[in-house]
Amino acid sequence: MKVALLLTGNELMTGDTVDSNSSRIAQSLALQGFDVAHKVTVGDDLDLIVEELKNLTARYGIVIVNGGLGPTVDDLTAEALSMLSGQPLIENPEALSHVITWCNTKGVEANAANLKQSFLPENSSVIANPIGSAVGIQLVFNECLLLCTPGVPSELTAMLGGSVSDALKRAFPSAKARLVRRLKLFGMGESALQQLLADHCPDWPEEVTVGFRAGAPLLELKLEIDSMDSVDLRNACEKELETIVGEFIVGENDDSLASVVVDLLQQRKQQITVAESCTGGMIASQLTGVSGVSSVFEAGFVSYSNAIKQTVLGVDNHLIEQFGAVSEQVVRAMALGAIEFSSADYAIAVSGIAGPSGGTEEKPVGTVWIAWGDRDNLQSHRFNYPVSRQFFQTMVSALALDLMRRFLLGSTSLPDYFQRKSH
Amino acid sequence: MKVALLLTGNELMTGDTVDSNSSRIAQSLALQGFDVAHKVTVGDDLDLIVEELKNLTARYGIVIVNGGLGPTVDDLTAEALSMLSGQPLIENPEALSHVITWCNTKGVEANAANLKQSFLPENSSVIANPIGSAVGIQLVFNECLLLCTPGVPSELTAMLGGSVSDALKRAFPSAKARLVRRLKLFGMGESALQQLLADHCPDWPEEVTVGFRAGAPLLELKLEIDSMDSVDLRNACEKELETIVGEFIVGENDDSLASVVVDLLQQRKQQITVAESCTGGMIASQLTGVSGVSSVFEAGFVSYSNAIKQTVLGVDNHLIEQFGAVSEQVVRAMALGAIEFSSADYAIAVSGIAGPSGGTEEKPVGTVWIAWGDRDNLQSHRFNYPVSRQFFQTMVSALALDLMRRFLLGSTSLPDYFQRKSH
Numbered sequence: 125m126k127v128a129l130l131l132t133g134n135e136l137m138t139g140d141t142v143d144s145n146s147s148r149i150a151q152s153l154a155l156q157g158f159d160v161a162h163k164v165t166v167g168d169d170l171d172l173i174v175e176e177l178k179n180l181t182a183r184y185g186i187v188i189v190n191g192g193l194g195p196t197v198d199d200l201t202a203e204a205l206s207m208l209s210g211q212p213l214i215e216n217p218e219a220l221s222h223v224i225t226w227c228n229t230k231g232v233e234a235n236a237a238n239l240k241q242s243f244l245p246e247n248s249s250v251i252a253n254p255i256g257s258a259v260g261i262q263l264v265f266n267e268c269l270l271l272c273t274p275g276v277p278s279e280l281t282a283m284l285g286g287s288v289s290d291a292l293k294r295a296f297p298s299a300k301a302r303l304v305r306r307l308k309l310f311g312m313g314e315s316a317l318q319q320l321l322a323d324h325c326p327d328w329p330e331e332v333t334v335g336f337r338a339g340a341p342l343l344e345l346k347l348e349i350d351s352m353d354s355v356d357l358r359n360a361c362e363k364e365l366e367t368i369v370g371e372f373i374v375g376e377n378d379d380s381l382a383s384v385v386v387d388l389l390q391q392r393k394q395q396i397t398v399a400e401s402c403t404g405g406m407i408a409s410q411l412t413g414v415s416g417v418s419s420v421f422e423a424g425f426v427s428y429s430n431a432i433k434q435t436v437l438g439v440d441n442h443l444i445e446q447f448g449a450v451s452e453q454v455v456r457a458m459a460l461g462a463i464e465f466s467s468a469d470y471a472i473a474v475s476g477i478a479g480p481s482g483g484t485e486e487k488p489v490g491t492v493w494i495a496w497g498d499r500d501n502l503q504s505h506r507f508n509y510p511v512s513r514q515f516f517q518t519m520v521s522a523l524a525l526d527l528m529r530r531f532l533l534g535s536t537s538l539p540d541y542f543q544r545k546s547h
Numbered sequence: 548m549k550v551a552l553l554l555t556g557n558e559l560m561t562g563d564t565v566d567s568n569s570s571r572i573a574q575s576l577a578l579q580g581f582d583v584a585h586k587v588t589v590g591d592d593l594d595l596i597v598e599e600l601k602n603l604t605a606r607y608g609i610v611i612v613n614g615g616l617g618p619t620v621d622d623l624t625a626e627a628l629s630m631l632s633g634q635p636l637i638e639n640p641e642a643l644s645h646v647i648t649w650c651n652t653k654g655v656e657a658n659a660a661n662l663k664q665s666f667l668p669e670n671s672s673v674i675a676n677p678i679g680s681a682v683g684i685q686l687v688f689n690e691c692l693l694l695c696t697p698g699v700p701s702e703l704t705a706m707l708g709g710s711v712s713d714a715l716k717r718a719f720p721s722a723k724a725r726l727v728r729r730l731k732l733f734g735m736g737e738s739a740l741q742q743l744l745a746d747h748c749p750d751w752p753e754e755v756t757v758g759f760r761a762g763a764p765l766l767e768l769k770l771e772i773d774s775m776d777s778v779d780l781r782n783a784c785e786k787e788l789e790t791i792v793g794e795f796i797v798g799e800n801d802d803s804l805a806s807v808v809v810d811l812l813q814q815r816k817q818q819i820t821v822a823e824s825c826t827g828g829m830i831a832s833q834l835t836g837v838s839g840v841s842s843v844f845e846a847g848f849v850s851y852s853n854a855i856k857q858t859v860l861g862v863d864n865h866l867i868e869q870f871g872a873v874s875e876q877v878v879r880a881m882a883l884g885a886i887e888f889s890s891a892d893y894a895i896a897v898s899g900i901a902g903p904s905g906g907t908e909e910k911p912v913g914t915v916w917i918a919w920g921d922r923d924n925l926q927s928h929r930f931n932y933p934v935s936r937q938f939f940q941t942m943v944s945a946l947a948l949d950l951m952r953r954f955l956l957g958s959t960s961l962p963d964y965f966q967r968k969s970h
Contacts, residue, residue, distance in 0.1 A: 137583045139573030140760045140769070143566060146588075150562030160560045162595070163588035165569075172585070337563045346563070398849075404835020405828035408849045412827020415903055415936055423855040426821075426831045426847030428840070436846060436859075436888060465859060480838055513838055 125299060126161040127153055128184040130176055132191040132201065133275055134167040145190050145280055149273075152284040156292055157299040157350070158186065168192065173204040181208070181268035186292075191275035193258035195237035201272050202244055202261065209265050211245040218250045219243075219259045226257045252287040255279045262291055269295050305347045305358065307365070308379050309372045310526045311541040314338045317345065317369065324368050325361070329354075332361045340515065341522035342374065342381070371539060374529065381525035382410040388532040389420035389470075396528070397468035398424045399437055399458040401449065402476035402492060406521045423466035427458065437461030448487065450475050452504050455493040463499055470531075472496050472524045478513045492520050496527045503527070503536055548722060549584040550576055551607040553599055555614040555624065556698055557590040568613050568703055572696075575707040579715055580722040580773070581609065591615065596627040604631070604691035609715075614698035616681035618660035624695050625667055625684060632688050634668040641673045642666075642682045649680040675710040678702045685714055692718050728770045728781065730788070731802050732795045733949045734964040737761045740768065740792065747791050748784070752777075755784045763938065764945035765797065765804070794962060797952065804948035805833040811955040812843035812893075819951070820891035821847045822860055822881040824872065825899035825915060829944045846889035850881065860884030871910070873898050875927050878916040886922055893954075895919050895947045901936045915943050919950045926950070926959055 129149060135141040143165065150160045164180065166172045173192070180187045192201035206213045220242035227234040241258050244250070251260030251271060256279040261272040271288055273280050292299065309317070314336045321328065328334070331354040335346035345365070349358045366373065375384050389396055398407045408424030411417055425436055430449050433439040438461040439454055447453045459473035476492025483489035490510030497503045505527075509519050523541070530539065552572060558564040566588065573583045587603065589595045596615070603610045615624035629636045643665035650657040664681050667673070674683030674694060679702040684695040694711055696703050715722070732740070737759045744751065751757070754777040758769035768788075772781045789796065798807050812819055821830045831847030834840055848859055853872050856862040861884040862877055870876045882896035899915025906912035913933030920926045928950075932942050946964070953962065 137573060137586070138577065138758070139570035139583070140758060142570045147562035147565045150560060154561065160562070161590065161592075163560070165586035165588075167584065169584075335561065335563060337558075400828075402835075403832075404840075405823075405831030405847055405849070406835075408828030409826075409832045409940075412825075412829075412849070412851065413937060413940065417827075418851055418905075422850075422852035423859060424828055424849030424851075425859075426828070426835070426849070427845075428835065428847075429845035432846040432889060436848075466855060478835075482841075514836060517832075517836065 125158050125186065125296065126184055127158045127186040127188060128162040128180040129160055129164070130173070130180060130187060130189045131163070131165040132168060132173055132189070133165075134198070136165050136191075137167045145275065145277060148277070148281060148284060149188055149190065152289070153188075153292075154348075155302055155304060156289060157302055158292065158296075168198040168200055170200050170204060170207070173200055174207045177204060177208045177265075177270075181266050181270065184268060186269045186271070186295075188288075189270065189272040190280065193241065193260070193272060193274045195241055195257065199240075199258075205248065205261060205263055205265075205270065205272070206245045209245055209247070209263060211247050213243040214246050215242055216244040216248075216250060216259075222250070222253070222259050223257055251283065251291055253279055254282050254286065260287065300351055303349050303352070303355070303358070305362070305376065307345045307347070307362075307376050308374045309343045309345060309369065310341060310374050310381060310522060311539055312343060312369060312372045313542055314343060316542070317343065320368055325364055328361065329357050332358050341519055371530070371535065374526070380410070380414075381522055381529060382407075383414045385525055385529050385532065386411060386414040386417050386420055388529065390416070392532075393419075394469040395420050395422060395466075396470040396472065397422070397462045397466040399462035399471060399473040400424070400426050401428060401433070401458070401474060402478045403474050403517050403521050403524070404428065404478075406517050407472060407474070407524055410521060410525065422468065423462070425458075425462055425465075433458060436465075438464065450477055450487050450491055450493055452493055452495075452506065455495045456502055456504050459495040459497075459502055460499065470496075470498050470528065471502075472528050474520055474524055476507075476516075476520060478516045479510075480513060490516060492516075494520070494524050494527060496524060497531050497536070501536070503531065505538055548581050548609065548719065549607055550581045550609040550611060551585040551603040552583055552587070553596070553603055553610060553612045554586070554588040555591060555596055555612070556588075557621070559588050559614075560590045568698065568700060571700070571704060571707060572611055572613065575712070576611075576715075577771075578725055578727060579712060580725055581715070581719075591621040591623055593623050593627060593630070596623055597630045600627060600631045600688075600693075604689050604693065607691060609692050609694070609718075611711075612693065612695040613703065616664065616683070616695060616697045618664055618680065622663075622681075628671065628684060628686055628688075628693065628695070629668045632668055632670070632686060634670050636666040637669050638665055639667040639671075639673060639682075645673070645676070645682050646680055674706065674714055676702055677705050677709065683710065723774055726772050726775070726778070726781070728785070728799065730768045730770070730785075730799050731797045732766045732768060732792065733764060733797050733804060733945060734962055735766060735792060735795045736965055737766060739965075740766065743791055748787055751784065752780050755781050763941055794953070794958065797949070803833070803837075804945055804952060805830075806837045808948055808952050808955065809834060809837040809840050809843055811952065813839070815955075816842075817892040818843050818845060818889075819893040819895065820845070820885045820889040822885040822894060822896040823847070823849050824851060824856070824881070824897060825901045826897050826940050826944050826947070827851065827901075829940050830895060830897070830947055833944060833948065845891065846885070848881075848885055848888075856881060859888075861887065873900055873910050873914055873916055875916055875918075875929070878918040879925055879927050882918040882920075882925055883922065893919075893921050893951065894925075895951050897943055897947055899930075899939075899943060901939050902933075903936060913939060915939075917943070917947050917950060919947060920954050920959070924959070926954065928961055 248263040333348040337344040459471040479489035495504040671686040756771040760767040882894040902912035918927040
């Protein structure tokens with residue numbers, strides 16, 4: 125079933141706001157079996173809004189409007205619906221009660237601007253907003269179901285999972301819900317993965333749709349099925365994926381490299397420390413972004429200078445003089461020093477040249493040594509990512525965490541990151 | 548002058564990609580005096596694309612198309628232009644030469660997919676793409692200027708500042724360029740700043756448009772003028788702003804709190820260190836994200852546990868036992884310990900409860916002590932931000948860097964962050 129979106133707001137036209145709401149709406153609707161086919165964005169311009177409502181309601185069975193429900197004079201959705209449908213705006217008792225309750229909760233008196241939000245077209249109904257003062261509006265016009273939602277992302281999100289979803293279910297009880305699984309991979313590009321699937325799964329079933337979302341640093345693989353009947357098929361596909369690229373699968377949904385490493389450490393009640401030069405605290409920051417990290421992480425060291433590598437991490441000055449700060453010998457000494465000082469079980473250490481300056485012919489910008497593992501089984505390897513400073517730090521942090529993840533899972537062989545075109 | 552955008556791509560419809568290109572386009576066009584009035588997004592559907600091209604070219608003098616220039620069968624822009632204008636697709640010598648040169652640079656043979664990108668509608672011309680294989684396409688249809696741009700953000704960005712901007716200048720030589728100044732503020736919300744402007748600048752000149760973009764943690768204030776004639780007016784407005792909220796102005800354009808702190812330290816050839824508990828490396832990571840930081844930052848310490856606060860930073864165990872890890876005494880000892888170990892001139896130290904667990908009645912989740920300054924003039928203060936873990940870490944890092952920024956500028960008085968409604 126096809127859906128059109130109408131987004132309103134001057135801030136969307138000037139580019140001052142990047143529209144993430146339409147992505148939220150599309151992903152939520154997809155789970156209920158509805159596909160967005162057409163998306164129109166206009167500023168706070170009543171004539172243009174009404175014109176687009178006419179156009180879209182004539183062509184689609186469902187139109188979702190986003191924005192324009194607020195209390196200011198720029199918020200024109202109710203008025204546009206009234207002009208479209210020829211129904212007057214009247215005070216809706218449910219909307220009024222919602223606005224007054226909302227104002228009471230905030231400890232303020234409902235003013236004229238607040239009360240404006242309770243005036244809806246006569247034959248419309250309220251879509252509950254559990255967070256904000258503006259209720260959503262539902263109206264059927266020309267056999268098209270119009271659902272109007274607020275532009276505030278938190279309010280929209282709450283409604284998509286609740287009242288909007290309920291309204292769609294009531295209107296289209298036979299729509300088939302879709303089931304989506306999102307797997308997170310690290311170390312493999314989208315085209316390599318597509319090629320692998322084409323090579324190894326030529327008989328991939330039509331019922332299991334595959335989608336990709338390339339992110340830095342994780343690649344998301346989406347498996348979508350139309351009904352519970354296809355669950356077995358999807359599970360078989362997932363098993364096949366596990367065989368082909370299992371080692372690259374980090375987790376699912378909201379999993380990150382850091383959260384998976386923290387989880388593995390929590391399971392074995394062990395601790396990790398980090399000694400960072402070129403990543404400058406990013407690995408520690410990602411680990412400590414995970415709730416509950418304190419049981420597995422006590423200390424991190426950012427040793428940006430050679431002097432600090434010696435005084436804080438106890439790296440032998442001769443190693444730095446002989447091999448340079450960006451060397452296997454130094455990065456291993458950093459890891460062992462960090463383990464020593466922190467009494468952690470495992471360490472990650474990185475030393476590299478993030479650029480834009482500081483490179484040499486032998487060690488150009490993008491060179492990085494990473495050490496990972498425990499005192500008795502410390503791994504180390506040199507990588508090269510000649511990219512922007514920010515992307516370098518992001519990629520090196522991800523690489524280091526993934527190597528640690530693999531180590532904790534028992535693998536010390538070096539993966540063929542971003543290179544394998546076929547298995 | 549009003550512009551319409553037509554964005555194409557299935558990934559924009561499913562919500563798997565958030566459209567940031569239209570924001571890039573709108574901001575770039577605004578500098579040249581063009582406003583986006585209408586934005587339509589459709590999937591890779593030839594009929595729908597042609598229909599929308601007809602509709603938009605009939606209504607606007609300029610239509611910018613984004614996406615659909617790539618080598619795959621899903622890339623339909625050239626074909627759609629051909630159907631719209633009735634002109635056949637022919638091999639364009641300039642486009643062909645570009646594709647072959649591009650493939651040569653990459654060390655690959657141009658294949659059929661690559662060569663498809665050199666077929667353009669007969670009366671169209673090439674818009675140069677300095678990065679990718681796909682050239683942009685310029686075509687005049689029905690007195691409407693159509694400019695087709697690639698969906699890859701880096702290619703689009705390069706073209707917006709170059710070949711697309713040139714094409715617009717050639718077509719509309721009398722369009723008036725706009726001048727935009729973007730100021731970055733920390734510690735003040737949008738509504739408070741609006742109120743201040745209303746109170747203190749009732750005679751704000753019409754020629755200087757004010758815009759806001761709320762970000763976390765910085766608020767962007769945009770001052771826009773239509774011509775060089777208004778420069779003096781804008782400068783007067785900026786001076787007025789400086790008087791009212793100068794202490795909250797961090798910098799402009801791409802400045803961040805970290806980059807401004809690094810810059811101030813570089814000017815005085817001094818160094819900073821950080822001792823982080825609840826922010827877990829985020830402050831160090833933000834500082835080391837700034838290119839050239841190594842002259843002002845040598846060491847950072849992430850001391851997540853009490854034991855590490857003692858062993859690494861030399862915090863007296865009695866202080867922790869008597870006052871707790873989240874206390875003025877401990878955070879000051881952390882700062883002094885970090886200065887001692889790193890020989891830096893300044894330190895930032897933070898200790899707090901990021902949550903979601905770990906709070907007590909006396910020190911609930913969101914409590915944080917920050918110390919900042921130098922050995923002889925160390926400041927400290929308690930703040931409270933009972934928000935999500937991630938937002939807490941972001942806000943505390945920003946607070947700490949801003950306090951350091953103000954200290955380096957000679958101010959040790961505590962600002963009235965996020966509270967002042969009027970001056």
